[in-house]
Amino acid sequence: MAETYSIGVDLGGTNLRVAAYEGGREFLETIVLPTRLNLGRDQVVRDMCDAVRALGARDFGHRRLAGIAVGSPGPLELPAGILRNLPNFPGWDGFNLKSAIATGLGCDIVLENDANLAAFAEQRLGAGTKYGVSDLCVITLGTGVGNGLVLNGKIWDGANGMAGEAGHMVVQAEERSRCGCGGYGCLEQYASATAVIRMARESLGDAVSTAHEVAMLARSGSELARNIFDTAGRALAIALTGLINTLNLPLYLLGGGVCEAWDLLSCPMFRELERRSYVYRLTKPEVLEPIHLLEGKTYVLKAELGALAGLLGACVAGLEARLPPATLGKEILGHQ
Amino acid sequence: MAETYSIGVDLGGTNLRVAAYEGGREFLETIVLPTRLNLGRDQVVRDMCDAVRALGARDFGHRRLAGIAVGSPGPLELPAGILRNLPNFPGWDGFNLKSAIATGLGCDIVLENDANLAAFAEQRLGAGTKYGVSDLCVITLGTGVGNGLVLNGKIWDGANGMAGEAGHMVVQAEERSRCGCGGYGCLEQYASATAVIRMARESLGDAVSTAHEVAMLARSGSELARNIFDTAGRALAIALTGLINTLNLPLYLLGGGVCEAWDLLSCPMFRELERRSYVYRLTKPEVLEPIHLLEGKTYVLKAELGALAGLLGACVAGLEARLPPATLGKEILGHQ
Numbered sequence: 001m002a003e004t005y006s007i008g009v010d011l012g013g014t015n016l017r018v019a020a021y022e023g024g025r026e027f028l029e030t031i032v033l034p035t036r037l038n039l040g041r042d043q044v045v046r047d048m049c050d051a052v053r054a055l056g057a058r059d060f061g062h063r064r065l066a067g068i069a070v071g072s073p074g075p076l077e078l079p080a081g082i083l084r085n086l087p088n089f090p091g092w093d094g095f096n097l098k099s100a101i102a103t104g105l106g107c108d109i110v111l112e113n114d115a116n117l118a119a120f121a122e123q124r125l126g127a128g129t130k131y132g133v134s135d136l137c138v139i140t141l142g143t144g145v146g147n148g149l150v151l152n153g154k155i156w157d158g159a160n161g162m163a164g165e166a167g168h169m170v171v172q173a174e175e176r177s178r179c180g181c182g183g184y185g186c187l188e189q190y191a192s193a194t195a196v197i198r199m200a201r202e203s204l205g206d207a208v209s210t211a212h213e214v215a216m217l218a219r220s221g222s223e224l225a226r227n228i229f230d231t232a233g234r235a236l237a238i239a240l241t242g243l244i245n246t247l248n249l250p251l252y253l254l255g256g257g258v259c260e261a262w263d264l265l266s267c268p269m270f271r272e273l274e275r276r277s278y279v280y281r282l283t284k285p286e287v288l289e290p291i292h293l294l295e296g297k298t299y300v301l302k303a304e305l306g307a308l309a310g311l312l313g314a315c316v317a318g319l320e321a322r323l324p325p326a327t328l329g330k331e332i333l334g335h336q
Numbered sequence: 337m338a339e340t341y342s343i344g345v346d347l348g349g350t351n352l353r354v355a356a357y358e359g360g361r362e363f364l365e366t367i368v369l370p371t372r373l374n375l376g377r378d379q380v381v382r383d384m385c386d387a388v389r390a391l392g393a394r395d396f397g398h399r400r401l402a403g404i405a406v407g408s409p410g411p412l413e414l415p416a417g418i419l420r421n422l423p424n425f426p427g428w429d430g431f432n433l434k435s436a437i438a439t440g441l442g443c444d445i446v447l448e449n450d451a452n453l454a455a456f457a458e459q460r461l462g463a464g465t466k467y468g469v470s471d472l473c474v475i476t477l478g479t480g481v482g483n484g485l486v487l488n489g490k491i492w493d494g495a496n497g498m499a500g501e502a503g504h505m506v507v508q509a510e511e512r513s514r515c516g517c518g519g520y521g522c523l524e525q526y527a528s529a530t531a532v533i534r535m536a537r538e539s540l541g542d543a544v545s546t547a548h549e550v551a552m553l554a555r556s557g558s559e560l561a562r563n564i565f566d567t568a569g570r571a572l573a574i575a576l577t578g579l580i581n582t583l584n585l586p587l588y589l590l591g592g593g594v595c596e597a598w599d600l601l602s603c604p605m606f607r608e609l610e611r612r613s614y615v616y617r618l619t620k621p622e623v624l625e626p627i628h629l630l631e632g633k634t635y636v637l638k639a640e641l642g643a644l645a646g647l648l649g650a651c652v653a654g655l656e657a658r659l660p661p662a663t664l665g666k667e668i669l670g671h672q
Contacts (some may be wrong), residue, residue, distance in 0.1 A: 049522055076620060077632065115600065135495070149582065151487065158584020159633040162615045165581040169573045170612055175510050181614040184576070201537040238506045240518070242578045248494020259344070276506055278517040279498045282420055284412060296413065296496040 004066035006318030007052050010114060010311040011035065013088040016044070017308075018051040020060060021315030025125055025305070027058050040241055041092050041100075043101070046328035049104035056134045067321025068105065069314040072097055073113035078161025081111040087144075089182050110314075110321050115140060116155045117313030118255070118305070119148025124316045126304035127253055131293045133285050136251040138303055139236070141258035144243055145188040149247075155317075167192070171238040190235035193257050199228045215261035236265070238270030244298055245279045251293065255303030262302055273300070340402035342501025342654030343391050345384055346450060346647040347371065347408045351426040352380070353644075355385040356396060357651030362643070364396050377436075385440035394404035404441065405650040406525055407450035408433055414497025417447040423480075423516050446650075446657045449646025451476060452491045453649030454498050454591070454641070458632035458648050460652045463589055464641035467629045472587040473503055473579055474639055475572070477594035480516070481524040485583075491653075503528070507574040524573035529593045535564045572601070573608035580634055581615045587629065591639030598638055609636070 005028060010017040016035045019027040021154070031051045036043055052068060075084040081098020083089065098111040112120075119138035122128055128136055134153040139147035145167030149156040156163050167188040168181045175185030189195055193211040200208040200217075203224045208214055217225035240252060259265065273280050285297040293299055305312060346353040352371045355363040367387045367606045372379055388404060411420040417434020419425065434447040448456075455474035458464055464472055470489040472590060476482035481503030485492040492499050503524040525531055529547040530598030536544040537555075539560045544550055553561035576588060595601065606624070609616050621633040631636055641648060 032637060064600065075615070147582065151492075156487075159586040159634070160584065160619065161582035163582060163616055164580075165584075168581045169578040169616060171506070171509060173570075173574055176509060181613060183612045185612075218658070238509055239578075242502075242505040242575075243582065245504045246485065246498035246499060246579065247492070248496065248501075250495040276519045276521075278519060279411070279501055282498065283496065292602065298495070313523065 003061070003063045004244060004319065005060050005063040005066045005098055005319070006066050006326045007055050007068035007310055008314030008316075009048055009052065009068070009070040010117075010314055011048065011070060011307075012114075013037070013046075013073065016048055016051070017311050018048065018055060019315055020055045020058065021312075021319065022060065022063060027311075027315065030311075031055065031059065033332050037089060041089075045097070045100045045104055047182055048101065052105060055092070067110060067318040068107070069110035069112065069117070069317035069321060070097075070101060071112055071117040071310045071314045074113040074115065074162065074165070076111070076113050077208065078111070078113075078157050078275055080275045083331040110312070110317050111156065112317060113148070113157075113161065113164060113311040114313075115146030116139070116148040116157065117317060118146065118309035119150050119164070119253075119313070120155050121305055121309045121316060122253055122255075123150040123153065125312060126303065127251060127301060130304065131251065131299075133251045133293065136248055136253060137166070137247065138253045138255060138309075139239070140303070140309075141191050141193065141232075141236075141254065141256035143192060143194055145186075145192045146256070161196050166239055166243060167174055168305055169239045169242055171235045187239045191232040191239075191258060196228055196232060196258055198227065199231065203228070211258050212260065218261070218264050226264065230260055232258065233265045233268035234272040237269045237276060240269075240273055240300065241277040241280070244273075244277050248279055248283075248298070250295075250297070250299060252298070252300045253303040255305070255309065259302055289324070338398045339397070341396050341399040342651050343388050343404045344401050344647055344652075344654050344659070345404070345406040345652030346480065346650055347380075347406060348450075348646075349373070349382065351407065352384055352387070353647050354384065354391060354553065355647055356391045357523075357648075357655065358393065358395065358396065358399060359655070361648065363485075363647075365391060365394065365528065366506055366647075367391065371426060377425075377431055380441060381433070381436045381440055384437065386543040388441060394438075403446060403654040404443070404483055405446035405448065405453070405653035405657060406433075406437060407448055407453040407646045407650040410498065410501070412447070412449050412497045414447070414449075414493050424581055426574060439639070440533070446653050448491065448650070448653060449484070449493075449497065449500060450646040450649075451482030452484035452493065453653060454482065454645035455486050455500070455589075456491050457645045457649035457652060458589055458591075458639055459486040459643055462645070463587060463637060465612070467587065467635075467639065469587045469629065471500070471583075471585045472473065472589060473583065474591060475588045476639070476645075477527050477529065477568075477590065477592035479528060481522075481528045482592070500540060501649070502575055505575045505578055507571045523571055523575045527568040527575075527594060531570060532564055532594055533594065535567065536561065539564070547594050553563070554600050555596070562600065566596055566604040567610065568594065569601045570606035570608040573605045573612060574594065576605075576609055577616070579611040580609075580613050584615055584619075586631075586633070587633060588636045589639040590636065595638055606636070
């Protein structure tokens with residue numbers, strides 16, 4: 001049997017990343033383009049399809065294309081592939097992205113939520129492989145708070161693709177200001193980079209513009225800055241209490257820019273988690289950063305893969321898609 | 337092939353229920369005993385084994401015993417079968433209930449958390465079957481708040497049997513009084529029958545002694561009593577927001593004594609759920625009490641099975657256990 005490769009796409013609000021992939025943590029080749037949202041969704045899909053075709057036309061040692069998978073921000077209705085109300089994609093609400101791409105390429109594709117693909121990558125290539133775990137939850141503290149669940153080695157999409165929105169678990173019932181999702185008191189309002197910056201501006205003034213700067217201030221002794229990571233860590237612990245007490249997974253991974261302040265975030269988080277979650281208290285490991293995981297324990301660790309986790313996850317999903325080779329071969333490789 | 341039956345056990349704090357079962361929602365025969373906790377755990381296990389043997393010695397039309405399953409209050413370490421800190425079972429912490437019963441009976445048994453078995457029964461015999469759903473979550477508002485998850489038609493035990501503790505999701509971060517689990521601000525502190533009675537005594541005085549009485553007061557016009565179900569309903573909505581936004585299941589079922597006040601509980605719950613959960617807003621059905629479920633919608637309904645759901649679940653789990661017939665036949669049926 002010929003060796004295979006896949007093409008993965010990560011559709012971000014700023015960049016469109018397309019990669020050819022045959023396994024491991026590296027790509028065969030990548031194309032990075034700006035996401036030209038100002039030119040409309042059809043142009044963005046055309047740009048994406050052009051980049052996929054460009055990679056499909058390359059000769060990766062005669063490997064056969066196993067599949068193409070695209071990661072998109074959610075909420076996303078699956079399996080249909082319809083986008084719902086993406087905050088940074090005006091005019092895309094109700095757009096059937098999956099069929100638009102499939103039509104553009106002339107072949108079936110896999111479409112998934114980008115945060116779910118990042119979790120999938122962690123399971124297949126990151127902490128999941130390292131520790132031999134097939135069930136895990138990833139929470140990514142970036143501009144927003146992303147989340148993905150992998151159960152029994154598979155992405156948990158839920159009934160219609162909207163699972164994995166732990167960023168919008170309620171952690172502060174009394175919150176009066178509104179979250180981007182329309183709710184109140186969501187995790188994202190306390191633990192995203194956006195929230196860290198907002199809280200810093202409220203208490204420290206306008207000079208601060210990144211979560212990294214807030215962390216630097218905290219490390220250099222600012223108690224106000226330190227309090228912000230306390231708040232973020234405690235909010236995270238309240239959401240984790242829900243996820244641990246209901247799902248009892250062996251592994252919860254935290255990633256994203258805010259986690260670079262792990263030294264500031266983790267102590268208040270673990271303290272609050274012990275206070276809140278009796279399942280965590282009963283299953284807490286003695287060693288928080290272990291060489292291998294002990295059975296029956298609950299680990300909360302930093303994610304292994306960085307900002308490209310979503311793209312890697314798309315690539316792995318493409319590799320495992322195993323679409324009919326004739327379709328892909330003819331349509332992608334033949335019709336350039 | 338001979339027809340089969342099973343024996344299910346529900347180990348409660350007050351009663352020990354043992355039933356023979358061949359399918360459907362009815363039992364072939366049941367034995368109900370007081371749980372003699374005052375005589376110690378060994379006596380309770382002996383009582384249980386005696387009752388199982390008594391049913392095993394009966395002739396149910398020459399049916400073959402397919403398996404025995406026992407439901408116990410949690411937390412419960414699975415698959416080992418060790419009890420951890422049951423609030424109403426003093427002296428049982430660390431007790432290997434599974435091996436004690438297996439030794440007592442001379443055969444393998446299935447041991448599960450009782451709330452998980454109640455959810456399993458709902459999936460196999462109740463709303464799951466009625467609506468053709470293999471993923472569901474059951475929350476039971478009784479003395480405590482029980483919870484079970486069935487994913488892909490199977491009980492979700494988690495890494496070591498401690499999944500399904502949604503009663504201890506945090507719904508009120510600022511709560512200062514402590515939950516029975518040792519945490520603060522858990523769902524159980526607002527939506528259990530115990531919580532309803534506690535809140536009623538705080539606002540209405542000592543005359544009230546059941547959740548039913550509080551409901552009667554609310555229906556007869558007491559605003560203070562009505563506020564209590566508002567609080568319970570909103571707390572439930574905050575926990576459901578977490579469960580819906582992370583798991584995106586098609587069906588969430590609410591059972592237990594407090595749900596008899598569905599007329600008082602459901603309006604504030606649905607109102608708060610819409611306010612909090614954007615996944616619910618995107619997937620909310622037009623008809624809240626449907627004949628059949630529409631795909632892609634999220635339903636929150638009353639559970640179909642009553643107080644015997646746990647025992648029914650144990651019976652079904654026993655029937656599906658398919659343990660080696662020789663073992664069971666010889667040990668149970670032969671050695672009376």
